[in-house]
Amino acid sequence: GSQAIAFLGLGNMGGPMAANLVKAGNEVRGFDPVEAAQEAAQQAGVTVCESAAQAVEGASVVITMLPNGALVTSTYSEVLPSAGKGTLFIDSSTISVDDARAVHAQAVDAGMLQVDAPVSGGVKGATAGTLAFMVGGEDEAFAAAEPVLEPMAGKVIHCGGTGAGQAAKVCNNMVLAVHQIAIGEAFVLAERLGLSHQALHDVVTGATGNSWALHTNCPVPGPVPTSPANNDFTPGFATALMNKDLGLALAALESTGTVAPLGAAAAALYDEFAQDNGDKDFSAIITSIRASAGN
Ligand code: NAD
Numbered sequence: 001g002s003q004a005i006a007f008l009g010l011g012n013m014g015g016p017m018a019a020n021l022v023k024a025g026n027e028v029r030g031f032d033p034v035e036a037a038q039e040a041a042q043q044a045g046v047t048v049c050e051s052a053a054q055a056v057e058g059a060s061v062v063i064t065m066l067p068n069g070a071l072v073t074s075t076y077s078e079v080l081p082s083a084g085k086g087t088l089f090i091d092s093s094t095i096s097v098d099d100a101r102a103v104h105a106q107a108v109d110a111g112m113l114q115v116d117a118p119v120s121g122g123v124k125g126a127t128a129g130t131l132a133f134m135v136g137g138e139d140e141a142f143a144a145a146e147p148v149l150e151p152m153a154g155k156v157i158h159c160g161g162t163g164a165g166q167a168a169k170v171c172n173n174m175v176l177a178v179h180q181i182a183i184g185e186a187f188v189l190a191e192r193l194g195l196s197h198q199a200l201h202d203v204v205t206g207a208t209g210n211s212w213a214l215h216t217n218c219p220v221p222g223p224v225p226t227s228p229a230n231n232d233f234t235p236g237f238a239t240a241l242m243n244k245d246l247g248l249a250l251a252a253l254e255s256t257g258t259v260a261p262l263g264a265a266a267a268a269l270y271d272e273f274a275q276d277n278g279d280k281d282f283s284a285i286i287t288s289i290r291a292s293a294g295n
Pocket of ligand 1: 012095
């Protein structure tokens, strides 16, 4: 049914997500400090408010889509006093598992329901309403969140208790980073062995080394015409965003005492590559593999 939803953070992701909630018949009250984001949201039928607290007054659901955990924490501190008891808080930002658990406690202490619900699918998925939501939280909170997420979602997966959504996302993206580097290394090795890009693609996509990093995000032009490599590495999934997610993976490895040399190496390689290439698709890491191979 239609609800009053506060949407905090109307950026590249939040803007189109809020627009899909409006289209589904909800009353969406938004806040973002950036004027361009306010204007785009207004165009999409969002009622833009003067402050986050004002957006939250009278809302039965509060969704945050913010850049980082520090901003989610400060935003919760700011708006919790304005929310009615039992309001459902959904945080779809990508933040650390530890921050997710801390903001959950903050919300529950104030008498609210709360889930972490990070997404994959990018701006394309946000616009099309086909995001994959990975949700962490108690059954009651998940049951309340699922129908709210539906107009923005292709898939909603209940991953477990608080923080499980962020845990799923950080694990997936750590694997993805390792895969994208590994297939880049294989293409560079193949080039030096005289094996064609097309042959490597055709063999590996039908064999045990296959992955999304190859069959969809192929880092050389040709074999997969829709991959960013065919378009100057225009993202796609920008290196800067992958680098942010790998920082969260490193934090999770450290806080759990997990030794993961490949994940750690991927984080170090992307951190260096992001210095000058943050706006390129993360498959462009193959160019640094080629350059550092020496000849
Ligand atoms: P963005 O920078 O485009 O949007 C964030 C918005 O938050 C900005 O418009 C900013 O002005 C606003 N903001 C900052 N402080 C605020 C405050 N106190 N109150 C309200 N709004 C505030 O970033 P994005 O690409 O939309 O990403 C948002 C989140 O989604 C991030 O955590 C990101 O890691 C995650 N994410 C992004 C993608 C992607 O492809 N862009 C994919 C999956 C997940």
